[in-house]
Amino acid sequence: MSKTPYKIYLTEEEMPKVWYNLKAVMKELPPPMLNPGTLKPITAEELKQVFCDELVSQELNTTDQYIEIPEALRNFYRMFRPSPLVRAYCLEAMLDTPAEIYYKFEGTNTSGSHKLNSAAAQVYYAKQQGITSLTTETGAGQWGTALAMACAYYGIDLQVFMVKISAEQKPYRKTVIETYGGKVIPSPSNTTEAGRKILAEDPETTGSLGCAISEALEVAMKTENCRYVLGSVLDHVLLHQSIIGLETKYACEKYGIEPDLIIGCAGGGSNFGGLIAPFMGAKINGKADIHFIAVEPASCPSLTRGRYAYDFGDTGQTTPLIKMYTLGSGFIPSPNHAGGLRYHGMSSIVSKLYHDKYLEARAVEQTKVFEAATTFARCEGILPAPESAHALAVAMDEALQCKESGEKKTILFGLTGTGYFDLAAYRDYNEDKMTDYIPTDDDLARGFATLPKVD
Ligand SMILES: *Cc1c(COP(=O)(O)O)cnc(C)c1O
Numbered sequence: 001m002s003k004t005p006y007k008i009y010l011t012e013e014e015m016p017k018v019w020y021n022l023k024a025v026m027k028e029l030p031p032p033m034l035n036p037g038t039l040k041p042i043t044a045e046e047l048k049q050v051f052c053d054e055l056v057s058q059e060l061n062t063t064d065q066y067i068e069i070p071e072a073l074r075n076f077y078r079m080f081r082p083s084p085l086v087r088a089y090c091l092e093a094m095l096d097t098p099a100e101i102y103y104k105f106e107g108t109n110t111s112g113s114h115k116l117n118s119a120a121a122q123v124y125y126a127k128q129q130g131i132t133s134l135t136t137e138t139g140a141g142q143w144g145t146a147l148a149m150a151c152a153y154y155g156i157d158l159q160v161f162m163v164k165i166s167a168e169q170k171p172y173r174k175t176v177i178e179t180y181g182g183k184v185i186p187s188p189s190n191t192t193e194a195g196r197k198i199l200a201e202d203p204e205t206t207g208s209l210g211c212a213i214s215e216a217l218e219v220a221m222k223t224e225n226c227r228y229v230l231g232s233v234l235d236h237v238l239l240h241q242s243i244i245g246l247e248t249k250y251a252c253e254k255y256g257i258e259p260d261l262i263i264g265c266a267g268g269g270s271n272f273g274g275l276i277a278p279f280m281g282a283k284i285n286g287k288a289d290i291h292f293i294a295v296e297p298a299s300c301p302s303l304t305r306g307r308y309a310y311d312f313g314d315t316g317q318t319t320p321l322i323k324m325y326t327l328g329s330g331f332i333p334s335p336n337h338a339g340g341l342r343y344h345g346m347s348s349i350v351s352k353l354y355h356d357k358y359l360e361a362r363a364v365e366q367t368k369v370f371e372a373a374t375t376f377a378r379c380e381g382i383l384p385a386p387e388s389a390h391a392l393a394v395a396m397d398e399a400l401q402c403k404e405s406g407e408k409k410t411i412l413f414g415l416t417g418t419g420y421f422d423l424a425a426y427r428d429y430n431e432d433k434m435t436d437y438i439p440t441d442d443d444l445a446r447g448f449a450t451l452p453k454v455d
Contacts, residue, residue: 004087004255004257005087006086006087006089007084007085007086007087008084008085008086008087008251008254008255009082009084010082010247010250010251010254011082012078012082014082014250014254015074015077015078015081015082015243015247016069016243016246016247016250017068017069017074018066018067018068018069018246019066019067019068019069019239019240019242019243019246020065020066020239020242020245020246020277020278020281021061021062021064021065021066021067021239021242022238022242022273022277022280022281022349023061023062023235023349024061024062024063024064024065025065025280025281025284025285026284026349026352026353027284027356028352028356029062029352030323030348030349030351030352031310031323031348031352033320033321033322033348034310034320034321034454035320035321036312036317036318036319036320036321036452039321039454042320044056044057044060046320047059047060047320049221050217050220050221050227050228051227051228051229052122052125052126052129052131052227052229053125053129054125054128054129055122055125055229055236058235058236058239059234059235059236065281067239069121069243070124072124073120073121073124076120076124076150076153077117077120077243079109080108080109080116081117081243081247082247083104083105083106083108083244083247084104084105084108085102085103085104085105085247085248085251085252086102086103086104086105086380086415087100087101087102088101088102088103088380090379090380090381091375091376091379091380091396091399092399093379094375094379095396095399095400095403096403097399097400097402097403098402098403098406098407098408099398099399099402099403099407099408099409099410099411100257100408100409100410100411101395101399101411101412101413102257102259102410102411102412102413103392103395103412103413103414103415104244104247104248104275104412104413104414104415105382105415106244106271106414106415106416106417107382107384107385107388107415107416107417107418109146109149110145110149110176111142111145111146111149112142112145112385112417112418112420112421113142113146113385113387113416113417113418114241114244114270114271114274114414114416114417115142115143115145115146115147115231115270116146116149116150117240117241117243117244117274118146118231118236118237118240118241118270119143119146119147119149119150119229119231120146120150120153121240122134122147122150122229122236122240123147123150123151123153123154123156123229124150124154126154126156126227126229127154127155127156130225131156131225131226131227132156132157132225132226133156133157133158133159133223133225133226134147134151134156134157134158134159134220134226134227134228134229135158135159135160135161135216135217135219135220135223135226135227135228135229136158136159136160136161136216136228136229136230136231137160137161137162137163137187137209137212137213137215137216137230138160138161138162138163138166138177138212138231139162139163139166139209139212139267139342139343140166140170140173140342140387140421140422141162141166141170141173141174141176141177141421142231142385142417142421143231143232144160144162144173144177144182144184145173145176145177145180146231147160147182147229147231148160148176148177148180148181148182149180151180151181151182152180152181157183158181158182158183159182159183159185159216159219160177160182160183160184160185160216161185161186161187161189161212161213161215161216162174162177162184162185162186162187162212163186163187163206163207163208163209163211163212164186164187164188164205164206164207165206165207166207167184167186168186169424170421170422170424172421173421185215186207187207187211187212187215188205188207188211188212188215189215191215191219192214192215192218192219193218194211194214194215194217194218194316194318195211195214195215197316198211198214198315198316205332206332208315208332208333208342208344209342209343209344210312210313210314210315210316210329210343210344211314211315211316213230213313213314213315213316213319214314214315214316214317214318215316216228217314217316217318217319218316218318230313231268231270232267232268232269232270232343232347233268233269233270233313233322233324233343233345233346233347233348234347235347235348235349237268237270238269238270238273238274238277238347238349238350239274240274241270241271241273241274241275241277242273242274242277242278243274244271244274244275244414245274245275245276245277245278245279246277246278248275248279248412249278249279252412257410257412258288258410259279259290259410259411259412260289260290260291260409260410260411261290261291261292261293261395261398261409261410261411261412262275262276262279262290262291262292262293262412262413263292263293263295263391263394263395263398263411263412263413263414264276264293264294264295264391264413264414264416265294265295265296265341265387265388265389265390265391265414265416266294266295266296266303266341266346266350266361267296267341267342267343267387268343268345268346268347269294269346269347269349269350269351270347271414271416272294272350272414273347273349273350275414276292276359279292280292280353280358280359283358284358291360292358292359292360293359293360293361293362293394294350294354294359294360294361294362295361295362295363295364295390295391295393295394296341296361296362296363296364296390297341297342297363297364297365297366297369297390298363298364298365298366298436298437298438299333299334299342299365299366299436299437299438299439300327300331300333300341300342300343300344301327301363301439302324302325302326302327302343302344302345302346303325303346303350303351303354303361303363304361304362304363305327305363305439305444306325306326306327306345306346307325307326307327307328307448307451308323308324308325308351308355309323309324309326309451309454310322310323310451310452310454311324311326311328311329311344311345311451311452312329312452313329313345314329315329315330315332317329317452321452321454322345322348323348323351323352324345324346324347324348324351325345325346325351325354325355326344326345326346326451327344327345327444327447327448328344328446328447328448328449328450328451329344329345329450329451330446330447330449330450331344331444331446331447331450333439334437334439341387341390344447362394364390364393364394365436365438366386366434366435366436366437367429367434367435367436368393369386369389369390369392369393370386370389370425370426370429370434371393372389372392372393372396373386373389373392373419373426374426374429375396376389376392376396382415382418383418383419383420383426384415384417384418384419385416385417385418385419385422386419386422386425387416387417388414388415388416388417388419389419391413391414391415391416392413392415394413395411395413398411399411
């Protein structure tokens, strides 16, 4: 076979016309979301008070393996998709590994990450339903930016509750969101009851995603024709992100690439769930033998050290209960730079697959992540988002393993975005000021103590 090109592009016509719904393929489904008051499975009617109707249908859909991507939405996707699958020839040469390394690169749009895939879809359905404003939270800022881009395109108002520490560390992220027309409120804020309560308890708090979610939810509930949108964790977000996995699979088939190993970083689990979706489906159906690895920061280790339990999605304890690997909604990670991976829980689909041993999870420390990121930037040219570099670090470990064993594995990882807004963290690393933080068992115990009693 001829040598694979550096960049494998699909044509616009080859861009997927459907999403892949992994729940229709899984042998056992994740347990349902529960109403925290009644502990009964949440109903579509209840969810529709907070989320757009079509997104609720997608959230609860366990039967359709493929769900159509509307034509008008595909026109939006065409502005930045299909995204390239890249053969990391330079990295392979630098590592002197017999392994083949590929990465699916989602950093080709201005928001700088895969998040625009779901932002575009969610705002499209909001528009269809006649919603006039949306609220959300953002941690590192990629989701807020992606959503602001989509809201600008569809003409919808947007309020973004941005984790306070991120708003301070990344002032330019705020500027980008505002340039696209979104309104940014550092969280916790005194504009909501949830925010005021958290501030009263701890005025110095640097904020957390869970806390920003509580605030955004409250505004959505109290505002006419307003809905809340979430950038990760939920099943419909994983569904939208399956476009990453489908494009990757089509590209692999086009060039005869058969990955042995697929690696993704996992914050709330959406890019990882989306990247692996069709490959995992093939594995579940006995049609492929692929090893999957979810990589998380050692500072926020929901899969590797968390509990599989029902928990709230937010610090304010207002969301439905989700069965997931979690550190407890009261877990506030140290204010270091794990950025978009600082969430206490994990997608219920990814959690269930992990629980049933369909995938492996690893935690990596921050300095190791930046070491990998720097190596990659110097040989492949792209400045990776720190989140993405978690996957990269493990891909490099595996490639070095192949060098030792002489195995010629095909390693594929998700490069979810670029790191232009993470330069403060890169500077800390360059100046040798970056520290690793690993929570002690006592730190984790404090988070677990906030788990609701469900049984
Ligand atoms: C948000 C983000 C992540 C993590 O989110 P998931 O929902 O776990 O995918 C990873 N990489 C980048 C670049 C991000 O912006």
